[in-house]
Amino acid sequence: MRQRSYGRDTELTLRMFFTMFMLGLLYVAFIGLLFWAGINPIVIGIFAVVMVLFQYFGSDKLVLATTRAKVVTPQEEPALHATVERLAAMADMPKPKKIAVMETHVPNAFATGRNPKNSVIAVTRGLLAHLDEREVEAVLAHELAHVKNRDVMVLTWASIIVIMAGFLMQMLFWMSLFGGIGGGNRDRGGGNAFMIMLAVYAGTIAVYFLSQVLILALSRYRELAADRASAIVTGAPMQLASALSKISNEMYCIPEKDMRQVEHANAFFIIPALKSDGVASLFSSHPKVDKRIERLQAMQREMERGL
């Protein structure tokens, strides 16, 4: 019996592995730096973990509140619920706990929540209006893939290091303002302590930016993974491709005040709500739309060949 499976993208897996590996190295280097400078990383670590736990458990409520998405019942939006249910059955996962609609004309969608059972999927009214049924289905499948891949969990935990470095940067800044770095270093010479502090400061800034870049790369790869999953679940890569091009065209053409409100959830949108004005794609949480479409076209060719 032959089994056709479109599940693997070795290149993508390797890239993700490399990014995570580099993040791991960065963690080790950062903690090593702290020990070397005589700063106990445990306090900062605990602070970062608490922050992350807050994000982790509050992510669904926080995002719902900041985006003003309204949770809809199956009675209010039967078609939307039915589509999500079919897709969840196809992907063999539980249906997300909440489905929400944002009353804005900008077509977009996002998913959040720490695990599949506590997840929220939201779409905008504009998405339902501008896209046809199969395109909406493809977008929902993309969001469901984020839930299934636990992207919120992976990205939240990965960002501990950013929080740690950011916290330390602020601490060092205030300390330098009020003179002296902790008492623990008094036995060393004054000049030496200053040099150490300078090194820690520089190191922390480097860690902060490097980890940001790595996490953004990871986020882009996970977008590609979710695109792939959508194509697999719906069996129609071109539906997602056309949805992406429609969404990205509409988004940058119609000016909307509402855009500001959706800034918070940026990382989890199918296409980021705020356009980074062409700054290096290195600092973007999403891959470029034409790149994503190209990959979907490659999948379509793969499916046409029948493997």
Add this chain to the structure above:
Amino acid sequence: MGLLSVLFGRSKLRKPNREQFFSIVTAESSLRGRTDLRTTEKAGIVFNPVESTFFESLDSEIRDLLRISSDATGTRYEVVDDSHGTRWVVLDDRDFEDLVSIIHLVGETITDHGFGDRMLAAVFGFDYEGKKAYWIYSIKRGSFYPLVLSGDNERDNAAEMRLAAVMEEDRIPVERDLTRWYALWGIPF
């Protein structure tokens, strides 16, 4: 889903699980004495087609298969696409075993072509206490669950729980996780 799949965001559709499927044949024979639960002599299998020309060859093969087997058993069949982009093969036969075996045959054909992971469910139509009811075999999970409709877009959960108890009595493997009792709206029979 494995840790590695989560870490690397890999996705793969679950392969079909057909082991428990035939339990429905024995169950149906023990139902004959009941008055509150009757088969509607209709059943179907639902799958998610791939938008590709390659898939079309499978599709025509399924249609050939249906034509041949319906000649032999006198089963009426119909291929219907619904608004969710899924495709139904709907069968209509007085002989329940024919329904089961043709559905199995269609499932096998799809699997042999390597599209087994695109099948969603096999559905058997029943009339339960005067309501439209279905026994749904989740091909991915390898278990059955009931769906009882009251009105167009409403489920009768209480009746479903009762029907599940009936099914368990007949040694049908009923899905334990209630969150997986997915509705299938717009079943075309």
